[in-house]
Amino acid sequence: MLLLGIDVGTSSIKVSVVEAATQKVIVSAHYPEEESPIISVKPGWAEQSPDTWWENTQRAISICNQSGKYQPTNISAIGIAYQMHGLVLVDKNQQVLRNSIIWCDSRAVEIGDEAFNAIGEEKCLSHLLNSPGNFTASKLAWVKKNEPSIYEKIDKIMLPGDFIAMRLTGEITTSVSALSEGIFFDFLGNRLSEDVINYFGFSTSLFPEIRPVFTSHGLLSPEIAKKLQLKAGIPIAYKAGDQPNNALSLNVLNPGEVAATAGTSGVIYGVSDQLAYDPQSRVNTFAHVNYTEAQKRLGVLLCINGTGSLNRWVKSLFGSSISYQQMNDEASKAPAGSDGLRILPFGNGAERMLNNKLVGAHLHNIDLNLHTRSHLFRAVQEGIAFSFRYGLDIMRSNGMTPSVIRAGKANLFLSDLFAQTFVNITGVPVELYQNDGSVGAALGAGIGAQVFSSAAEAFNNTHPLKLIEPQSQQLETAYQEWKALLEKQLEGL
Secondary structure (H helix, E strand, O other), X not given: OEEEEEEEOOOOEEEEEEEOOOOEEEEEEEEOOOOOOOXXXXXXXXXXXXXXXXXXXXXXXXXXXXXXXXXXXXXXXXXXXXXXOOEEEEOOXXXXXXXXEOOOOOOOHHHHXXXXXXXXXXXXXXXXXXXXXXXXXXXXXXXXXXXXHHHOOXXXXXXXXXXXXXXXXXXXXXXXXXXXXXXXXXXXXXXXXXXXXXXXXXXXXXXXXXXXXXXXXXXXXXXXXXXXXOOOOOEEEEEEEXXXXXXXXXXXXXXXXXXXXXXXXXXXXXXXOOOOOOOOOOOEEEEOOOOOOOOOOEEEEEEEOXXXXXXXXXXXXXXXXXXXXXXXXXXXXXXXXXXXXXXXXXXXOOEXXXXXXXXEEEEEOOOOOOOOHHHHHHHHHHHHHXXXXXXXXXXXXXXXOOOOEEEEOOHHHHOHHHHHHHHHHHOOOEEEXXXXXXXXXXXXXXXXXXXXXXXXXXXXXXXXXXXXXXXXXXXXXXXXXXXXXXXXXXXXX
């Protein structure tokens, strides 16, 4: 029995076909080959086209099918992971009304701050576990205020994964996990937040039907099944944001377990059974994939927007002649601490852990007679690792103290230098796994379609590739210098 997983990423769409019995990946593909652009009409804005996501999803599935390694009609369920917090709007004919305002867009910060003050800080934090901040609810309010002609045409709002499921099935659904990441869910009332809806003046008719994460979110339509060479009527049995899904793919489901990723953005994601929150909303709490009212499982999420995005930007400066592996190799030739070169990696929108401030990326202490591109490559990886340490210290102050962190051997964790720097500066060992968001989505589909009897069965063949333990504290001084530079920058904002 085969399972199909779709990961709607910012850079591309990744698809994997997984054999349920062994949890082995038969084939994976992503599209496009080059990283998808982010449309930025104004500084701080970030949009992508949902229709382009759908076109790229079809292309990625087609590439997998053309491999000849499996029979497409043997796929029995589909799961979807997706970039979090994006706003997708469709009319009554399920046509997209505007580009999606995606996760790293900063235009709604002020709107969210005003809502936080008007609803009341204590009420927001105790009921929503977050400030409305720059999340999906505030983005919808921005459209209502600034694009009223579009707002009037909205039939349903959704997140990116809901949109792909709609294109596959014709049905529009959501989940408590999705609503919580949009700051639409009242945890104490266990319902849509009346405070948020009433303050912004939203109609409840805009919201799709709420279903559990692990259940059918519609059946593959005959028309789309024929187009994709799949079997009509198979369920979309799982939908989750990329970070809850990354945690699932690392079998991080229970209180105290912690996952990390360092892709376009950097994330530490810990599971808790407490309705807790950060008083400044610098880290955020959402319903995890296995959240229920009876058995609360919350994902406490630290997000750093400018991690892999900074690495990509630096790579682009040197053209197509250099690969990420070459950058990693060159970075290891520079000394620890990069001979004083310091980089603040915050150039991809407002940073929640920095109170939604637009800090920007900064290079400090450049010595034109000393620093080479090897120093630059290393300083990038150190600056990103330092930002993880800064955020983890915030999580620690709120009671999240991991003894080990699980991460997939992907993106920046492919760099031995970055992985060891991360471990050394945080002081927390890292278990590396061969994981992937699209594979996690496929296994999630198997759980939702009851191909597996439990989540534990879905991961009974999952084992760590490597344990990385702290080796040195020699970067502590460099980190403190970096932190002082960041705090000086924050003082000026």
